[in-house]
Amino acid sequence: MGTLSENKRAALLSVLLLVVGCLIWELSIPAQKAAGELTEYELLTGAGQPKAGVPPPSQVLAKAWEQLSNPFYDAGPNDKGIGIQIGYSIYRVLAGYLLAALIAIPLGFLIGMSSVAYKALNPFIQVLRPISPLAWMPLALFVIQDSEASAIFVIFICSIWPMLINTAFGVAGVREDWVNVARTHELGALKTAFTVILPAAAPTIVTGMRISIGIAWLVIVAAEMLVGGTGIGYYVWNEWNNLDLTSVIFSILMIGIVGMLLDSMFGLLQRTVAYTE
Template identity: 60%
Template sequence: MYFRIRAASLSLVIFLCFLFAWHVLTADRRVAADSRTLSPGERSQLLENGMPESDAIGYAQKGLTYEQILQISELGLSLEDIDGAGGIEAFGFTTGGAAEEARTGFPSPALVWEEAYEQIRHPFYDKGPNDKGIGIQLKYSLLRVGAGFFLAVLIAVPVGFLVGMSPLVNLALAPFIQILKPISPLAWLPVALYVIKDAEQASIFVILVCSVWPMLINTAFGVASVKRDYINIAKTLELSPMQTALQVILPAAAPTIFTGMRISIGIAWLVIVAAEMVIGGIGMGYFVWNEWNGLNLASMIFAIFVIGFVGLLLDFLIGQLIRFSDYKE
């Protein structure tokens, strides 16, 4: 327990270091943008137009860009005149030009947090096809992964059982498995789109294809390495093949099978993001890509964190299944 607390403290320290570094790196960017507002060349140009240097710096600090200050200097007004008339806003200038420039740089942790807070407060808002809440995006991604994964279980576990129990089937299927396994699931996407002609089903197919292999191979391995003794017990008790499979082999191989599922769900979650970037429409992958296209970097980074957390959660759920089914010899 004490060891765990120490590990957690260390994790926290690493996280704080990360946040601090992120903060420093992104905050520097804004300061740099401010001081870049007036270069020595720009300052001398303004002096030439009859603007005192103190005024020029004052405008810059108010957040005006060089172009705006140049316009003011061409008007021939002093800072006092402008303040007396109600500030530069009264003349139609918008301040914050420099700050705006900083915002298009990498967002600071605080900015991402603000964005995250907004998104979490309204996860299910729906303002048209290109502007939906993160909850809706997540729901679609999870549904696709769930459907593809479930279909993969239906195929991989029985076939894995066959492969594991029959050396003949094992040898016969080996070439197919070995060739199909290394194919990137995304390579199937065009094939699926052409054959199925439906983006939704194509993405589910891609998840099915990518999650089937680790499950199949682990199931086969788990079934094949069930101790001979356990099978012998089943034989001496005259259990039917079905009873042997369900009451002896399945519980014996369950931890290995679930480990295969754990690998599969991880891969499925990796692949769905990539597949949705390609397919578009809706989903976490599409969301990230759409936010990037709209340069909403804070929102994009928030989405990336969400992907990470959901992946962790999926892994944890299957991990619980492994724990539940595991046994000590």
């Protein structure tokens, strides 16, 4: 063991923890009594029906295999493949998120550049920011009158704040020296914004974008439980109503994996815009 690199040892330990964890989980689930062992009375009272319980990992794994081998099947409104459900969720998240970015980044630039704009908008931001995005849902449903668009609105409203605040913070914090370099080179306002301020503030802006996508993915599950119809959040709730806990656990894992992928995409972007002074 001593000769293995740190990363290899860490990976081995991760696998070990996974195996041990699954084993404990598997062994702690009580086996269902077989029908043959039941008394006649028990059979008459329905004890022979399979009881709902937390499934062992082997069942979840079997479910995952079944679902992932055919992720895009569509057998009616209540029976769609996991790929389709996740696709709907990602579509909503990206729609709301991109809309938010389109507004938050230019507005953040303005707020960061002008202290008057910052002071004027700050009270609104401070009041609106702590509102739970789901609190907007009833109002959104009433005004927009469309559940799909309301879900996108909720994503929009929750992902706008970190991007807005980080953009303003990043732009306001651009070193005076770099702005002076732009000034002594007679760069126009637009050229200064794109060639000096944007790259200088990019790491802070992307950090805001990364926080936002994380929040958006958290919120979409709850939003879809409310609006229903499609999406991974609806899928979780629907399987709960079906008392199919295997599917519930499987979809919880899928939410985690997709969230991790979204986050690591922004992690990659963060690395490309990073610079050391």
